[in-house]
Amino acid sequence: xxxxxxxxxxxxxxxxxxxxxxxxxxxxxxxxxxxxxxxxxxxxxxxxxxxxxxxxxxxxxxxxxxxxxxxxxxxxxxxxxxxxxxxxxxxxxxxxxxxxxxxxxxxxxxxxxxxxxxxxxxxxxxxxxxxxxxxxxxxxxxxxxxxxxxxxxxxxxx
Amino acid sequence: xxxxxxxxxxxxxxxxxxxxxxxxxxxxxxxxxxxxxxxxxxxxxxxxxxxxxxxxxxxxxxxxxxxxxxxxxxxxxxxxxxxxxxxxxxxxxxxxxxxxxxxxxxxxxxxxxxxxxxxxxxxxxxxxxxxxxxxxxxxxxxxxxxxxxxxxxxxxxx
Amino acid sequence: xxxxxxxxxxxxxxxxxxxxxxxxxxxxxxxxxxxxxxxxxxxxxxxxxxxxxxxxxxxxxxxxxxxxxxxxxxxxxxxxxxxxxxxxxxxxxxxxxxxxxxxxxxxxxxxxxxxxxxxxxxxxxxxxxxxxxxxxxxxxxxxxxxxxxxxxxxxxxx
Numbered sequence: 001x002x003x004x005x006x007x008x009x010x011x012x013x014x015x016x017x018x019x020x021x022x023x024x025x026x027x028x029x030x031x032x033x034x035x036x037x038x039x040x041x042x043x044x045x046x047x048x049x050x051x052x053x054x055x056x057x058x059x060x061x062x063x064x065x066x067x068x069x070x071x072x073x074x075x076x077x078x079x080x081x082x083x084x085x086x087x088x089x090x091x092x093x094x095x096x097x098x099x100x101x102x103x104x105x106x107x108x109x110x111x112x113x114x115x116x117x118x119x120x121x122x123x124x125x126x127x128x129x130x131x132x133x134x135x136x137x138x139x140x141x142x143x144x145x146x147x148x149x150x151x152x153x154x155x156x157x158x
Numbered sequence: 159x160x161x162x163x164x165x166x167x168x169x170x171x172x173x174x175x176x177x178x179x180x181x182x183x184x185x186x187x188x189x190x191x192x193x194x195x196x197x198x199x200x201x202x203x204x205x206x207x208x209x210x211x212x213x214x215x216x217x218x219x220x221x222x223x224x225x226x227x228x229x230x231x232x233x234x235x236x237x238x239x240x241x242x243x244x245x246x247x248x249x250x251x252x253x254x255x256x257x258x259x260x261x262x263x264x265x266x267x268x269x270x271x272x273x274x275x276x277x278x279x280x281x282x283x284x285x286x287x288x289x290x291x292x293x294x295x296x297x298x299x300x301x302x303x304x305x306x307x308x309x310x311x312x313x314x315x316x
Numbered sequence: 317x318x319x320x321x322x323x324x325x326x327x328x329x330x331x332x333x334x335x336x337x338x339x340x341x342x343x344x345x346x347x348x349x350x351x352x353x354x355x356x357x358x359x360x361x362x363x364x365x366x367x368x369x370x371x372x373x374x375x376x377x378x379x380x381x382x383x384x385x386x387x388x389x390x391x392x393x394x395x396x397x398x399x400x401x402x403x404x405x406x407x408x409x410x411x412x413x414x415x416x417x418x419x420x421x422x423x424x425x426x427x428x429x430x431x432x433x434x435x436x437x438x439x440x441x442x443x444x445x446x447x448x449x450x451x452x453x454x455x456x457x458x459x460x461x462x463x464x465x466x467x468x469x470x471x472x473x474x
Contacts, residue, residue, distance in 0.1 A: 068400075068462035076400070088252040090403070094403075106458065138261075143226055146230075147227070242384075250421045297418050301419075
């Protein structure tokens with residue numbers, strides 16, 4: 001779990017999305033390992049993602065840095081590390097958010113895989129985090145089982 | 159029409175999605191030509207797509223290999239062959255599926271063109287095939303007319 | 317604002333989408349600067365986009381050339397010029413259109429940024445233009461503020 005935020009990483013603002021994300025992920029039955037707070041910098045985000053993939057976490061969720069501001073670089077940091085993208089999850093995250101907040105369509109967050117680790121970029125807002133976990137919850141078990149090579153890599157995602 | 163499935167291609171399981179797909183495509187008025195069954199391997203999928211493009215089929219639909227399992231390589235096989243992608247159709251296929259099966263968002267299927275051939279990756283499930291043909295049916299005639307250079311490459315896709 | 321159309325650019329047909337687009341953008345409070353009419357050619361579209369980015373317009377909207385016809389090259393012309401893509405806006409434009417016209421899913425239009433200029437490809441139909449402006453209107457102010465580096469590049473797009 002990685003919070004990407006200049007302000008929070010330098011202590012200028014408490015990180016609210018990160019703790020909320022951890023709590024929500026625990027709420028859907030996940031063990032939440034390391035929680036990392038990094039600034040809006042490509043290198044810092046990539047280092048956190050690489051470390052998580054090395055630990056072979058099933059899932060790494062980032063929050064923050066997905067918008068249009070010049071400092072929003074989470075998608076740019078994530079893209080070159082992904083083996084495969086899962087565009088449908090990124091679409092679903094945006095569509096869900098847009099039901100309540102029109103500007104959710106501006107999130108450029110990616111979903112994809114590094115090895116057997118699923119990587120999800122969520123927006124930095126607490127609403128975006130709530131919507132994101134709500135979208136992930138019903139499909140996560142299936143996604144992770146597929147990534148581990150289980151089943152017949154079959155219906156209906158298959 | 160290409161079914162991508164390790165199990166079916168080696169005869170370990172009958173291919174149910176392929177025959178259903180052929181039946182549904184005939185049901186919307188198409189002449190279904192060759193039906194090919196290949197294993198989940200990039201080379202095999204690409205060979206089948208290249209053969210179909212050489213035959214100048216209007217439409218090639220694949221079923222299977224679009225999920226997250228390590229052996230799911232249909233999008234990876236398809237991507238480098240496409241001249242242009244049609245992301246809106248891929249989005250619509252996933253959105254339609256998700257109304258009934260949440261995990262439909264995990265399908266990584268692509269839609270695009272090779273020359274004037276429209277290529278569509280559908281999931282391997284019979285439900286995914288049904289949803290896919292339902293999404294294609296109302297737009298297919300318009301899409302194929304545009305690809306053949308007809309009309310004013312005009313509204314509303316234009 | 318760029319209308320991309322062979323017929324209109326050579327005077328064979330009046331450009332109806334361009335004037336409508338200008339009127340609608342003014343209607344949501346924007347100052348509309350240059351209005352350019354170019355043929356369906358990669359070079360011509362790129363020249364118009366580059367000129368607009370040099371002028372540091374906040375927003376450049378193109379209309380036309382997003383379909384599947386061989387001459388539809390607006391996305392191909394736009395893609396290499398973009399610093400970043402904003403896939404969610406492109407998805408929202410298609411989804412909105414599809415509520416009224418099924419073939420809206422065939423639009424391959426991109427949304428992205430060149431420097432701090434937001435670039436939006438709309439379809440060439442008047443319906444596509446209307447739907448497009450309706451989708452842009454509620455998020456445009458937020459998007460442009462983010463691009464200018466304002467705010468905390470924060471919620472909810474952030």
